[in-house]
Amino acid sequence: MGQVLKEKSSPDDNDNTGKLSASDRVAGAILQDIRSGRLVPGQHLLEPELTSRLGISRGSLREALKHLAAAGIVDLNRFRGAYIAALDRKSVLDLLDTLEPLARLAARLAATNCPNDRAAQRLVKSAKVLEDLRLSGQRGDYLNERRRFYDMMVEMGGNVELARAMPLSRTDLFRAQVETRQSESQRRRHAEGYAKIAAAVQARDAAAADKAVADHFAGTRKTMAELPAEVFPNG
Amino acid sequence: MGQVLKEKSSPDDNDNTGKLSASDRVAGAILQDIRSGRLVPGQHLLEPELTSRLGISRGSLREALKHLAAAGIVDLNRFRGAYIAALDRKSVLDLLDTLEPLARLAARLAATNCPNDRAAQRLVKSAKVLEDLRLSGQRGDYLNERRRFYDMMVEMGGNVELARAMPLSRTDLFRAQVETRQSESQRRRHAEGYAKIAAAVQARDAAAADKAVADHFAGTRKTMAELPAEVFPNG
DNA sequence: TTTCCTGATATTGTCTGACGAAATCATATG
DNA sequence: CATATGATTTCGTCAGACAATATCAGGAAA
Structure with a gap:
């Protein structure tokens, strides 16, 4: 499954009452x-x-x-x-190749179908929170907010199947592997990527949003290439 | 989740011994x-x-x-x-929008990384089998072969994460809903789409493979638009 | 000492049975 | 006919049991 694992009540939860199994x-x-x-x-x-x-x-x-x-x-x-699960370097790169077209679709849809200004503002706010947490927060807080950013963007786009198919939980996994091994500049590049995506969505510019996501992924690939082999299992 | 459900022993199976739980x-x-x-x-x-x-x-x-x-x-x-699960019309269209970029990626990768001629020939063969089953076979046989076609193409591409993320089982679901309600020409269009994809992959032409998948999805969207409302739940 | 075999232990896979909670259905009542 | 009420069904969860398999420790052999 693409995944489809959220902690709070959400569209893909197994129950509609709010109570979790x-x-x-x-x-x-x-x-x-x-x-x-x-x-x-x-x-x-x-x-x-x-x-x-x-x-x-x-x-x-x-x-x-x-x-x-x-x-x-x-x-x-x-x-x-x-x-x-532990992702080796090839799996990470494969995962990025897989996630990128979906994230670009999500960004285009969000820019096109953004229901109201408040939603776009929440996305921008989330990007700001990420920028703050990058420096001050705990590792888990950053990854939680990152997940929230993606969930919001997908929801704004209005494509329910996309939420299912995006392998966000699996991405959390590799982020958890990599998070503590990144340099400050790599972390900054990552957080700034979200700000640019949010800005493009807020401007309702689908093409710019698409490009912002593409740039963001290019940056992540660069970071992956810079990381030493010990970060990944099997050398 | 993309999906990740196969019946026989396969890369995503939960055991490596061949015995299934x-x-x-x-x-x-x-x-x-x-x-x-x-x-x-x-x-x-x-x-x-x-x-x-x-x-x-x-x-x-x-x-x-x-x-x-x-x-x-x-x-x-x-x-x-x-x-x-039952997919209404919007969910089907959302699913097609989600699956398309992944299928195009799979086709490009298959055309680029196709390991040997035999693999490409198997894909062409599968497309031929689909063409045959379209007329003579049971409904389940056609959908099984269709699934095999996608699995082969993804495997040829060599991206393991793509196999996880592609919502193929969910697509099986909507195919099962729609299969018996299609006209002969719609069925033919569908089967021929796979033949064109396979041909492009065999020719190692990534751009053509990408386009063949795009055309295939355009055809499917057309078919969906032509189907009456009763095919989908909630009108 | 190192390697290989063997038995004890730990862990998982699966089944059975049980009970409360909630939904569904049948019936009676207005 | 609509509604309320009780019986039945089905689900969610737990505890315990046993077999199958993997892991580990210790001893035998080279």
Whole structure:
């Protein structure tokens, strides 16, 4: 699944009442722990540890793990358990190639279909928050806000299928791997990318939004090329 | 989530031994039943019926349903159970907008990175099989071969993340809705689209492959516009 | 010492049974 | 006919059990 994992009630939630099932809470908690750094890519998830820590039964936990596996967040190995997925360099570049056309579509749609000025302003605000968190905030806060930025942009575009297909949770995963290894200038480049995207959307300029996303991805590819091999599994 | 649901052992399978878990077998069986028409969009899936028919426990079934829900194949409603997802007209058009850039990327990659002639020939062969099945075959056979075509093309391109992100299972879903309502000419247009894509890939012409996919999607949009409202839920 | 085999332990995959919560259905009542 | 009420169904979740498999520790052999 493209993914389709959010923690709060959202269009793709499994229930419409606002109450989350146990497995959804668990899936959200694991995602949150990945963004915050509590769980790291490659880490082995033990059922006994998780069930006791989260206070749920094995059945609910296993449902959550199936959900996360479908989203590519964890790898399930028969009789060996669940591991937080770890992306090697090729997978990261493949993921960027895959995400880019979807993100560009999202940006074009947001610029075209932006329902009102308040929505665009929220996007700009989110970009500003990212700029602030880049310096002051915790790592998890930055990644949470980044996710919020994408979710908002997709929602503004009004294409419900896009929200499903965009592999944002998987991107969170590689961001979590990379986040602590970036230089200040790389971090700045990243945060500024969102500001430019938001500005283009606010200006209702679809072509500029498309280009802003393309530039943003080019910057990310540059950063990936600059990172040392130890950041990725298998050299 | 893009999807990530295959029935046989495949790159995204949860085990590397070739043996499938019970929940994966169930998920595959449900997908197959959708393609073959045994299960129709909107249908309510009852746990007691499925556990007895498939001979598995409720726990395994629920794991499978979580997996399918993450892929957008079933809707899970708290205390109301699982329903085969049904796409209204807007969702179908949104899905086409989302899938198109990914399919074009897949075609370009396949044309560029096609490892050997045999692979390209298999793609052409698959397109021919589709042309045959269009007339003679069962509905499920056509949709299965169509899925195989996409899987092959993606694999030829060598981008593993693309396989995850492409919402092919969700497309199966809307194909299953639409398949029996198409005219002969619409069906022919669809099958011929694959032949043109395969030819461009075989010629190693990325630009032509990209255009062939774009044309194919344009044809599908046309077909969607021609279909009557009763094909889709909610008019 | 190093390597290989073997058994003990740990972990997962799966099933069964149970119970409360919520939805659905049938019936009675106005 | 509409509505309220109780019975039934179905789901969400848990606890416990057992088999299959992987992992690890310790001993035997080179």
